[in-house]
Amino acid sequence: MLAYVIRRIFIGVIMLLVMSLVTFVLFFASPVDPAQFACGKNCSPELREQARKSLGYPPRNQGVWESNIKGPANMWADFTKGIVAGRDFPADKEMREAAPQNVVHCSAPCLGYSQYSVKTVNTMVSAAFPITFSIALAAVILWVLFGVLIGVLAAVTKGSFIDRGIVGLSLFAYAFPAFFIGTFLLRYVAIKWGLVSVPSYTPIASGGPAKWAFNLMLPAITLALLYMASYVRMTRAFVLESLTEDYVRTARAKGVSGRVVLFKHALRAALTPLVTMAGLDFASVLGGAIITESIFNFNGLGKLAVSANNNYDLPVMIGIVLMAGAFVILANIIVDILYAFIDPRVRVG
Amino acid sequence: MSTATSSFLSVRDLKVHFPTADGIVKATDGLSFDLEKGKTLGIVGESGSGKSVSSSAILGLHRGSSAQISGEILLDGVDLLQVSDEEMRRRRGLDVSMIFQDPLSAMHPYYTVGNQLMEAYRVHNNVSKKAARVRAIEMLERVGIPQPDRRVDDYPHQFSGGMRQRAMIAMGLINNPGLLIADEPTTALDVTVQAQILDLLQDLQREFDSAIIIITHDLGVVAEMADDVLVMYAGKAVEYGPTKDILVRPEMPYTWGLLSSVPDVAADTSSKLVPIPGNPPSLLNPPTGCAFHPRCPHVAKVPGDLCRTVQPDLVTGRQGLGHLKRCHLADPDTVYANEVLPEFDPVLADELADELTAADSNEKGLQ
Numbered sequence: 001m002l003a004y005v006i007r008r009i010f011i012g013v014i015m016l017l018v019m020s021l022v023t024f025v026l027f028f029a030s031p032v033d034p035a036q037f038a039c040g041k042n043c044s045p046e047l048r049e050q051a052r053k054s055l056g057y058p059p060r061n062q063g064v065w066e067s068n069i070k071g072p073a074n075m076w077a078d079f080t081k082g083i084v085a086g087r088d089f090p091a092d093k094e095m096r097e098a099a100p101q102n103v104v105h106c107s108a109p110c111l112g113y114s115q116y117s118v119k120t121v122n123t124m125v126s127a128a129f130p131i132t133f134s135i136a137l138a139a140v141i142l143w144v145l146f147g148v149l150i151g152v153l154a155a156v157t158k159g160s161f162i163d164r165g166i167v168g169l170s171l172f173a174y175a176f177p178a179f180f181i182g183t184f185l186l187r188y189v190a191i192k193w194g195l196v197s198v199p200s201y202t203p204i205a206s207g208g209p210a211k212w213a214f215n216l217m218l219p220a221i222t223l224a225l226l227y228m229a230s231y232v233r234m235t236r237a238f239v240l241e242s243l244t245e246d247y248v249r250t251a252r253a254k255g256v257s258g259r260v261v262l263f264k265h266a267l268r269a270a271l272t273p274l275v276t277m278a279g280l281d282f283a284s285v286l287g288g289a290i291i292t293e294s295i296f297n298f299n300g301l302g303k304l305a306v307s308a309n310n311n312y313d314l315p316v317m318i319g320i321v322l323m324a325g326a327f328v329i330l331a332n333i334i335v336d337i338l339y340a341f342i343d344p345r346v347r348v349g
Numbered sequence: 350m351s352t353a354t355s356s357f358l359s360v361r362d363l364k365v366h367f368p369t370a371d372g373i374v375k376a377t378d379g380l381s382f383d384l385e386k387g388k389t390l391g392i393v394g395e396s397g398s399g400k401s402v403s404s405s406a407i408l409g410l411h412r413g414s415s416a417q418i419s420g421e422i423l424l425d426g427v428d429l430l431q432v433s434d435e436e437m438r439r440r441r442g443l444d445v446s447m448i449f450q451d452p453l454s455a456m457h458p459y460y461t462v463g464n465q466l467m468e469a470y471r472v473h474n475n476v477s478k479k480a481a482r483v484r485a486i487e488m489l490e491r492v493g494i495p496q497p498d499r500r501v502d503d504y505p506h507q508f509s510g511g512m513r514q515r516a517m518i519a520m521g522l523i524n525n526p527g528l529l530i531a532d533e534p535t536t537a538l539d540v541t542v543q544a545q546i547l548d549l550l551q552d553l554q555r556e557f558d559s560a561i562i563i564i565t566h567d568l569g570v571v572a573e574m575a576d577d578v579l580v581m582y583a584g585k586a587v588e589y590g591p592t593k594d595i596l597v598r599p600e601m602p603y604t605w606g607l608l609s610s611v612p613d614v615a616a617d618t619s620s621k622l623v624p625i626p627g628n629p630p631s632l633l634n635p636p637t638g639c640a641f642h643p644r645c646p647h648v649a650k651v652p653g654d655l656c657r658t659v660q661p662d663l664v665t666g667r668q669g670l671g672h673l674k675r676c677h678l679a680d681p682d683t684v685y686a687n688e689v690l691p692e693f694d695p696v697l698a699d700e701l702a703d704e705l706t707a708a709d710s711n712e713k714g715l716q
């Protein structure tokens with residue numbers, strides 16, 4: 001088991017390296033000069049050169065990088081080194097020596113420096129991450145809990161009015177654009193009808209868990225509805241399938257009551273694939289819930305990614321892409337380990 | 350109650366019909382049989398003949414489904430088709446239990462063997478987990494699981510196929526039920542293990558004095574286990590009687606077909622395997638007349654196209670009371686001895702021919 005975990009982590013690290021390399025290559029293939037963006041609107045060639053040096057980008061002439069291979073390779077190497085050992089900015093040594101008072105240290109794992117925001121990417125990401133994490137956590141709890149409960153209800157009432165209603169509604173919810181639900185909740189439930197106050201993120205540290213949770217309610221519902229529809233349908237299908245299993249028939253033949261047959265025997269088996277799905281979906285939301293964060297103006301990773309994209313703030317984009325990738329890879333490993341605990345057949349021995 | 354009977358289990362005109370989009374599937378269509386305590390009934394037939402559906406009906410496993418069930422299932426005088434769902438639930442595993450063909454899929458993969466045995470016990474006995482565990486270990490030991498106090502915490506996949514079936518038997522008998530239904534209990538196992546499991550069932554039957562219904566498509570299993578045999582075809586009994594009668598002087602061509610396709614009944618080098626041609630019929634639109642007629646090589650021996658047009662009744666055969674058959678053939682013994690048996694077992698055929706001649710001259714002598 002341990003050897004397996006180590007192997008998986010090793011493969012994960014390699015995947016991340018490849019991912020970062022691809023991101024860099026794409027970055028260099030772009031016709032846009034990031035130094036131009038980093039330097040701002042009123043940029044002279046000198047200022048742009050300074051920005052380039054400070055970010056550690058290789059020189060570029062008429063939109064084409066000068067040293068074709070060496071440039072990206074060096075930059076990627078610097079970036080990777082920064083992840084492991086930390087880095088100092090500006091990247092250019094002469095600039096650091098000229099103005100030591102302006103040197104910013106970015107400790108490992110250093111994701112880079114945003115010239116645009118005058119902050120390390122780490123600072124920006126660590127400010128945004130708790131917000132995204134909070135929304136994702138609240139949403140995953142909602143969608144798994146209600147998705148499974150409603151799915152089970154549909155399964156046990158299969159073919160009835162209730163079942164058809166649930167299946168129809170979840171299809172409807174599935175087809176509905178998330179921004180519509182989110183906008184509706186914000187505009188009507190919060191602003192127009194005033195049923196709840198307009199949500200704004202409040203950390204547990206400053207407002208306590210109740211306030212934190214209350215403010216997360218609308219964004220979490222928006223995000224959860226998106227996933228819940230598919231969890232309802234998956235749960236329904238899995239439970240219906242496991243109800244036809246031989247071991248469920250055995251349980252009935254033993255004289256076990258219907259409730260125990262459903263929850264102890266049928267649902268137990270159906271939960272395994274659901275837990276796997278939930279883990280992976282949760283991880284993918286951790287990379288940023290772009291629509292939800294934008295509607296409710298929560299400054300999470302999703303919103304950060306959007307603004308980095310608009311500003312061509314490449315260090316931030318690379319940092320977020322890598323983090324999102326790391327979450328998914330990590331979630332895969334965790335889910336696989338979890339699987340061994342849920343399903344005794346996977347366990348070694 | 351139409352038939353006053355003293356049998357432990359008495360099934361009368363049992364019908365289990367499934368309405369489907371294409372029509373009604375008559376999986377069980379008028380089945381009757383009796384079984385005493387301590388005795389074994391073998392139900393034989395190819396797959397799809399309605400064996401599992403019929404036996405599941407005894408446990409009330411079709412309740413809550415769309416199945417239409419009629420007839421009587423009298424267990425110790427109580428009609429199981431009339432009791433409430435809750436009452437039926439209480440009887441499952443306590444008065445009647447069932448073990449299934451594939452013990453790997455029939456046991457829950459996520460719970461230990463012990464957990465599943467304990468559950469079976471605690472559903473019907475208000476005892477602590479500890480007491481149930483002791484009972485589970487005791488039963489595992491009884492069915493021959495080595496180191497039962499350790500194996501009780503294993504998961505089903507950690508058991509071998511034979512061990513799993515032993516554990517299933519332990520689970521089925523943990524409440525000492527009067528009736529045990531074993532649905533193809535050895536089909537998924539290899540031959541040596543099959544024999545061990547059958548021996549175990551026989552041992553336990555003697556010990557607990559339970560009635561057993563053993564379902565199989567293997568007449569070899571029937572020969573070893575059963576006191577009575579019921580041969581099923583297309584949801585109906587086509588031959589029913591004491592095992593010896595049915596194996597030695599079967600009177601229905603379908604039974605002949607089953608016998609010819611089982612090499613190990615005769616266990617003779619000269620015997621050979623003759624499979625039944627064709628496939629079992631659809632239970633949606635069963636053939637007219639005798640359901641076996643499309644596959645029966647003896648149709649021509651019955652005058653007037655009766656096989657295709659008139660369904661034969663289940664009537665007493667030539668060996669007297671207790672041996673019932675559903676076939677129009679006027680002289681099945683002769684056909685069997687002269688045409689069927691020589692095909693797959695010449696030695697037995699000679700013996701039977703001698704016996705028949707002797708019986709014949711006896712009859713003549715009496716006249």
Ligand SMILES: Nc1ncnc2c1ncn2[C@@H]1O[C@H](COP(=O)(O)OP(=O)(O)O)[C@@H](O)[C@H]1O
Pocket residue numbers: 367369374376394395396397398399400401402403632
């Ligand atoms: N729930 C059901 N709905 C419709 N048909 C069914 C159902 N259950 C069983 N059958 C049909 O009943 C027939 C008999 O099945 P079964 O009793 O399992 O056969 P056997 O055990 O003899 O192999 C099969 O043709 C099967 O398709």
Ligand code: SF4
Pocket residue numbers: 601602603639640641642643645646647648651656661675676677678
């Ligand atoms: S009734 Fe006719 S078709 Fe049916 S088994 Fe007898 S001989 Fe064959």
Ligand SMILES: [Mg+2]
Pocket residue numbers: 397400401402532
């Ligand atoms: Mg069957």
